[in-house]
Amino acid sequence: xxxxxxxxxxxxxxxxxxxxxxxxxxxxxxxxxxxxxxxxxxxxxxxxxxxxxxxxxxxxxxxxxxxxxxxxxxxxxxxxxxxxxxxxxxxxxxxxxxxxxxxxxxxxxxxxxxxxxxxxxxxxxxxxxxxxxxxxxxxxxxxxxxxx
Numbered sequence: 001x002x003x004x005x006x007x008x009x010x011x012x013x014x015x016x017x018x019x020x021x022x023x024x025x026x027x028x029x030x031x032x033x034x035x036x037x038x039x040x041x042x043x044x045x046x047x048x049x050x051x052x053x054x055x056x057x058x059x060x061x062x063x064x065x066x067x068x069x070x071x072x073x074x075x076x077x078x079x080x081x082x083x084x085x086x087x088x089x090x091x092x093x094x095x096x097x098x099x100x101x102x103x104x105x106x107x108x109x110x111x112x113x114x115x116x117x118x119x120x121x122x123x124x125x126x127x128x129x130x131x132x133x134x135x136x137x138x139x140x141x142x143x144x145x146x147x148x
Contacts, residue, residue, distance in 0.1 A: 007056040007072045021103045024063030066142045083140045108146045
């Protein structure tokens with residue numbers, strides 16, 4: 001697993017993944033403390049953080065199924081949206097592996113019978129998984145096709 005030190009480095013890797021899997025990609029950038037979503041209290045006209053750095057956030061959207069959107073934050077984490085299921089706090093370095101699992105068909109939805117519920121399970125390197133609750137009403141055809 002490679003270390004992705006910046007948002008731009010992560011965007012570059014995601015563009016390469018899109019090319020590898022033959023998917024369309026759309027990227028939008030928000031640069032500056034007054035533009036990024038987590039710095040709403042930055043003040044008018046303030047573009048740098050108190051330490052003088054310029055925060056950079058990006059939204060990457062992939063075409064095809066599953067519908068995937070990735071919001072890369074300056075704080076080394078990401079929010080990945082898979083078919084409407086939000087997976088928050090994914091470390092930036094795990095984003096490429098997360099997407100490979102989705103695009104290679106390794107991700108699945110686990111159904112629970114007692115106290116009915118569904119969970120999106122995404123395998124990651126090192127025998128790790130990311131598990132996210134999926135409300136039954138949010139099951140899309142793509143998610144329903146991966147229920148085990």
